[in-house]
Amino acid sequence: MAVDGVHLLEHIQTPAIVVARGQVVFANAAAKTLLGAHILGQDVRIAIRDPRAVAVILGEGGGNAKVSGLSVGSSVWEVDCKVLGVGERLVTLYDLSVQVSTARAHADFVANASHELRTPLATVLGYVETLMNPKAGGDETTRERFLNTIRHEALRMQSLISDLMSLSRIEAVKHEVPSEKIEMVALAREVAGEFRSENSVAVSANCDVAVVLGDRGQLAQVMRNLMDNALKYGRKEAPVQVALEATPTGWLLVTVHDDGDGIAPEHLPRLTERFYRADTSRSRAAGGTGLGLSIVKHIVERHRGRFDIASRQGAGTTASMMLPLRKD
Template identity: 75%
Template sequence: MKIEDTRLMVIEGVDLLEHLQTPAVMVARGQVRFANSAAKDLLGAHIVGQDVRIAIRDPKAVAAILSETGGTARISGLSTGGSVWEVDCKVLPGGDRIVSLYDLSERVSVAKSHADFVANASHELRTPLANVIGYVETLMNPKAGGNEELRERFLGTIRHEAQRMQALISDLMSLSRIEAVKHEVPSDSVDMVQLAQEVAGEFRSSATIELVVNAEHAVIAGDKGQLLQVLRNLIDNALKYGKADGTVHLSVEVARTGWVLVMVRDEGEGIAPEHLPRVTERFYRADNSRSRAAGGTGLGLSIVKHIVERHRGRFDIDSRPGAGTTASLMLPLREN
């Protein structure tokens, strides 16, 4: 290939790179000769003219870039502390190199979340299953199985653990269904005042529920089944972790800004500040032993958060040790 043809290819390549949203640089004789706007935003405009070993301070990436045949390398922390990037180097005729940088952070994060989710779900199921198997094997022993008192106690434990697994599987399936439709905006008309009255009525036979509303109606575009699940989960949590025989406070407030605020407050011990940022994570528990004893699966607040986000709303948990916990959600009112 003639030198003029090679130069023309380089010029055309530079013009093409400038229009890419992917960060890309051109390296010649170990120096960065050109960087498109995306690369300058990522690495800084000062990299043009720098030695590539200074512009990209990663031995694996530099080795791939300076290799005679080019190559790829995965590096961490190029943009932010937890970011993951792939550096891909292609060698052009004449020896110049085009280096593209691909942000894999979201893909890696999603893959890690899925792996963690499977591991946590497996662990949560494995523990009660192991208990069930252990107690069943004990009951199969004629000596233990013939003891009526021991038999009743063991069967009660088996039933409890089976119900725990059943609740966990139910929540896992619920979370899966919610995620499957999370991009579909609900369109049915749902009156949050009416819904709150309905749910409060369900619990009043076994608990003290105080309901306060400031309007006759609060109609939103929503999925009634999912919103019922939200209120039931929040009231159930308030009863589990609130003060024994305490009151659960449920309120629905219509604001002039076009939003409806729904709050569920308990009178329990509250949650320590260090736990608050993580309470909506799947399987996260501020108090493992207390949550399991109360029958919690560790998925309730995660389900609530997903449903509220699907309704284009906001969900928040506010709590102080000794002062109870308040769960609040804001949902946009339906326009007339």
């Protein structure tokens, strides 16, 4: 390969190697970072330990192959081989991990959403068919019980569709930094007032005013979701504690604490995954869609903040978010 070509390859970010007579004779910085500096002078079958990739590289006409695990176990790479001359090959490596992960997440999301909708829909259809039977439909007690179940399942589907639409709207604007001035102490107290008919929600703050740049509707949704969760899973006689703390470092810490049973440690890393539930039966009975914390995480990330959940079994759960305070 010409010297100018080698010089050019050295400065591209895509991993590239040149193979001559089965040995690696050149590797740019990106390739050395990926495969290790020791690959220079090494047999390509040892440098890239994948039979499909090796078959393409050592074959007659070049080509490409998709391989797994070149960087980490879950990574996916495309190996592209071009024939430069007799026994000489240019091999470039393209990381497909993000695309593959996104496609897998999309497929999982569609499958989960379909399952979540199919279950209540099947219940509704089953009860409707029963009510259409004159014997069952003519009994007032049975009819009322079945209609209450149908209403519950219909409301559950309505909530799920509403949350799915919320996620879609949030993802559509996730790269747009919100710029409206939002006073969070007043917002927290306003949202807490929506739950007066249920267990009380106590709001405290170390400041009178805490202004962030944000989307008021989305931040209200975050507060609403976190308070609603705390009320569902906390002890009935214990109020939910909401605290806002403006820190000297320019952040606003918002915590929502309940005195419920807590969450087992193995569930904590997955709580913000779509449709993940630590307690499936209890969540569905309480009307949960499995999307609330995923929505919270997406909104907080859009606001350039951080979200976390801490819990200890028997000692309750604390959801916390950090938002950057507006600089005057």
